[in-house]
Amino acid sequence: MCDVCGCGDPHKVTLEVHASLLSDNDREAAHLREHFVGSGVLALNIMGSPGSGKTALLEATSRALAGRLRLAAVSGDLATSLDAERLSAAGVFSAPITTGSACHLDAAMVHHALHEGSLAAAVRGCDVFFIENVGNLVCPAIYDLGQAANVVVLSVTEGVDKPLKYPVMFRKADLVVLTKVDLLPHLPGVSVSVIRENLARVMPSARAIEVSATSGVGVSAFLDWLDARRASSKRA
Numbered sequence: 179m180c181d182v183c184g185c186g187d188p189h190k191v192t193l194e195v196h197a198s199l200l201s202d203n204d205r206e207a208a209h210l211r212e213h214f215v216g217s218g219v220l221a222l223n224i225m226g227s228p229g230s231g232k233t234a235l236l237e238a239t240s241r242a243l244a245g246r247l248r249l250a251a252v253s254g255d256l257a258t259s260l261d262a263e264r265l266s267a268a269g270v271f272s273a274p275i276t277t278g279s280a281c282h283l284d285a286a287m288v289h290h291a292l293h294e295g296s297l298a299a300a301v302r303g304c305d306v307f308f309i310e311n312v313g314n315l316v317c318p319a320i321y322d323l324g325q326a327a328n329v330v331v332l333s334v335t336e337g338v339d340k341p342l343k344y345p346v347m348f349r350k351a352d353l354v355v356l357t358k359v360d361l362l363p364h365l366p367g368v369s370v371s372v373i374r375e376n377l378a379r380v381m382p383s384a385r386a387i388e389v390s391a392t393s394g395v396g397v398s399a400f401l402d403w404l405d406a407r408r409a410s411s412k413r414a
Contacts, residue, residue: 218305225351238394250271251307256280270308271300334359338369354381355389357390
């Protein structure tokens with residue numbers, strides 16, 4: 179699937195080359211992190227499956243904040259800028275990162291985007307920078323992007339077993355946002371309590387909130403988490 183990390187062919191990328199790719203990425207990520215911390219920007223890596231509701235969560239966040247915080251974002255997509263356009267329409271200063279065949283963002287892609295146009299100035303002047311990753315529950319978990327925290331968006335329509343099937347993604351999550359909870363009455367086989375139990379089996383410190391971007395339920399809890407992370411970052 180991806181020519182960068184070799185996830186489509188386990189024999190395509192040797193161990194030595196893969197290790198080199200990750201070490202190069204980690205150096206680039208450390209450089210990004212210095213800039214984010216130095217500018218007082220909370221950078222978040224937003225990950226999840228295609229259609230899990232990542233963009234909808236950020237749209238709802240922007241609407242609920244009503245300008246209280248300055249937001250910026252990059253949106254990773256294989257072929258379009260549709261998500262970035264949606265975020266811009268919702269009041270988030272946004273830019274797309276079109277990856278072509280790569281099924282994840284890496285630190286070099288983010289760094290390059292920050293040197294294009296006016297995004298760099300927008301990020302330096304913002305409070306929260308969302309890095310909306312490519313829809314994928316595998317590869318994005320491996321790549322450090324200089325973020326302060328990882329947020330995994332998991333739609334209840336995906337079922338209860340995803341934390342167990344993709345443990346690395348959830349093990350690296352600082353927060354899991356369970357989205358589309360307004361659809362639970364139409365999903366008789368889905369139990370939030372079972373999802374939470376499965377998260378607790380793979381996450382060192384399980385933390386999840388339930389959100390409906392459509393109705394607005396739970397968005398305030400996400401805003402509270404953002405405020406707490408920003409306060410924690412400032413103290414650090």
